[in-house]
Amino acid sequence: MTKPDDEKVDASVPTSEELIASNKEVAEKAAQSINITNELADELIVANVEVVHQKKEKGKRVAELAIANSEKAKRIAELVIGNKELLFQNEEKTKRAAELVALIIKLGLANKKAAQSEKQLLSTLNALAMARDNETGNHIIRTQNYAKNLALRLRKMGCFKNELNSRTIELIFKAVPLHDIGKVGIPDQILHKPGPLTDAEWEIMKTHPVIGMDVLRSSDNEASRVMDVMEVAIQIAGGHHEYWDGNGYPDGLKGDAIPLAARIMSVADMYDALVSVRVYKKAWTHEEATQEIIRNKGVRFDPLVVDAFIAEQESFQAIAHQHRDGS
Numbered sequence: 001m002t003k004p005d006d007e008k009v010d011a012s013v014p015t016s017e018e019l020i021a022s023n024k025e026v027a028e029k030a031a032q033s034i035n036i037t038n039e040l041a042d043e044l045i046v047a048n049v050e051v052v053h054q055k056k057e058k059g060k061r062v063a064e065l066a067i068a069n070s071e072k073a074k075r076i077a078e079l080v081i082g083n084k085e086l087l088f089q090n091e092e093k094t095k096r097a098a099e100l101v102a103l104i105i106k107l108g109l110a111n112k113k114a115a116q117s118e119k120q121l122l123s124t125l126n127a128l129a130m131a132r133d134n135e136t137g138n139h140i141i142r143t144q145n146y147a148k149n150l151a152l153r154l155r156k157m158g159c160f161k162n163e164l165n166s167r168t169i170e171l172i173f174k175a176v177p178l179h180d181i182g183k184v185g186i187p188d189q190i191l192h193k194p195g196p197l198t199d200a201e202w203e204i205m206k207t208h209p210v211i212g213m214d215v216l217r218s219s220d221n222e223a224s225r226v227m228d229v230m231e232v233a234i235q236i237a238g239g240h241h242e243y244w245d246g247n248g249y250p251d252g253l254k255g256d257a258i259p260l261a262a263r264i265m266s267v268a269d270m271y272d273a274l275v276s277v278r279v280y281k282k283a284w285t286h287e288e289a290t291q292e293i294i295r296n297k298g299v300r301f302d303p304l305v306v307d308a309f310i311a312e313q314e315s316f317q318a319i320a321h322q323h324r325d326g327s
Contacts, residue, residue, distance in 0.1 A: 122174060122177070122178075122229065125177075125178055125181060126140070126177045126178065128181065128184060129177065129178055129180060129181040129183070129184070130177075138323045138324065138325050139272060139276070139325075140176070140177045141323045142272050142319055142320060142323045143176050143177075143179070143265070143268045143269055143272050144173050144176045144177065145319045145323075146267075146268035146271060146272065146316055146319060147172055147173065147176050147264050147265055147268040148169060148172065148173045149312045149315050149316070149319075150264045150267060150268060150305060150308045150309060150312060151164050151168075151169045151172055151264055152164075152169065153308040153311050153312050154264075154304065154305065154308045155169075157304070157307070157308060157311070159304050159308075160260060160304075163260055164260075167228075168232075168261075171228055171229045171232040171261075172232055172236070172261050172264065172265075174229045174232075175229050175232040175233035175235075175236050175261070176236065176265060176268070178212070178216065178233040178236070178237055179212075179233075179236045179237055179240050179265055179269065180208065180212065180237070181212045181215055181216065181233075181237060182207070182208035182209055182210065182211035182212025182213070182214075182215065182237060183208045183211075183212075184211070184215065185207070185208065185211035185215075186204065186205060186207070186208055186211075187204070190204055190205055191205075194279050194280075195279075195280065196280055206241075206249050206250065207250070209237060209238045209239070209240070209241055209249070209250045210238065210250050212234075212237030212238060213234050213237055213238040216230055216233050216234045216237060217234060232261050235259035235261045235262050236259070236261050236262050236265045238250070238251075238262070239253065239258050239259050239261075239262025239263075239265075239266075240262045240265040240266050240269055241266070242254075242258045242262060242266070243299065243300045244258070244263070244298060244299060244300060244301055244302050244303075245298070245299050245300070248300070255302075258302075263301070263302040263305050264305055266300070266301060266302075266305075267293060267301050267302075267305050267306065267309050270289075270292075270293060270296075270300075270301075271289055271293060271309070271316055271320075272320070274288070274289035274292060274293075275289050275320050276325065277325075286313070286316070286317045286320070290309075290310075290313055293306060293309055294306060294310065
């Protein structure tokens with residue numbers, strides 16, 4: 001017997017088994033969605049933790065940089081104070097040296113024999129200069145003879161006839177030992193430093209020509225009249241580091257504005273420095289030193305003085321050998 005129409009099963013209505021299966025599928029998808037969401041959440045949490053960590057590291061680095069900058073600022077302040085103290089020491093040493101020189105001059109002038117007074121004064125000042133310098137007594141002897149030979153050669157060449165008379169050449173010879181007397185005002189830690197100087201230390205070292213002039217100018221007018229050698233010594237002490245092209249120190253003098261005695265001393269001093277051993281260099285050969293001086297003709301040195309040096313280079317070599325250190 002067939003069932004009535006109202007009892008027929010509607011194929012569009014899911015059966016209980018299908019509903020159960022569908023619900024299970026929805027539940028599984030929901031579970032998967034929850035798992036995915038949890039994974040994303042975990043990843044976000046980890047990412048946030050990493051960001052926080054990075055920010056902490058950056059903050060720590062910023063703090064370290066701030067501390068480092070603070071330390072640098074502190075160090076700079078200490079260096080400024082240190083340089084001021086060194087400059088103050090220079091001023092004090094210069095003042096003491098000037099007072100000493102003035103006293104020496106006054107005592108020397110008390111002697112009725114002017115020639116003897118001059119000899120005693122120069123001897124004392126030479127000893128003072130050498131006590132503060134690393135140079136040897138032979139350096140003084142060598143540079144005196146170099147300068148004298150240059151002056152005589154210049155006169156023989158017909159140059160500076162009025163300036164280079166016999167008396168002037170004698171004064172240059174006597175004044176040469178005082179060319180670096182300004183080093184009495186340079187602190188020991190700079191003057192006797194075994195290695196190269198820093199920029200700040202070099203700036204202090206470059207003050208020695210000015211200090212030398214101040215020390216030698218401490219003589220009164222009477223002394224200046226009696227001893228012309230003091231005026232030549234002042235010219236040499238203040239000008240032997242000036243360059244012919246104007247790039248020297250302390251005043252940047254150029255060409256003929258540099259005293260002739262200082263231009264002569266500049267070549268003599270350079271040659272001796274090059275062929276001598278120093279803590280920072282070995283001795284150059286005579287040929288190497290000669291080429292270096294020629295290379296600086298018209299740059300560092302007066303061209304005429306270099307011409308005189310070229311003519312006298314054999315005598316320079318002989319003087320260097322005869323009065324070499326340790327001989």
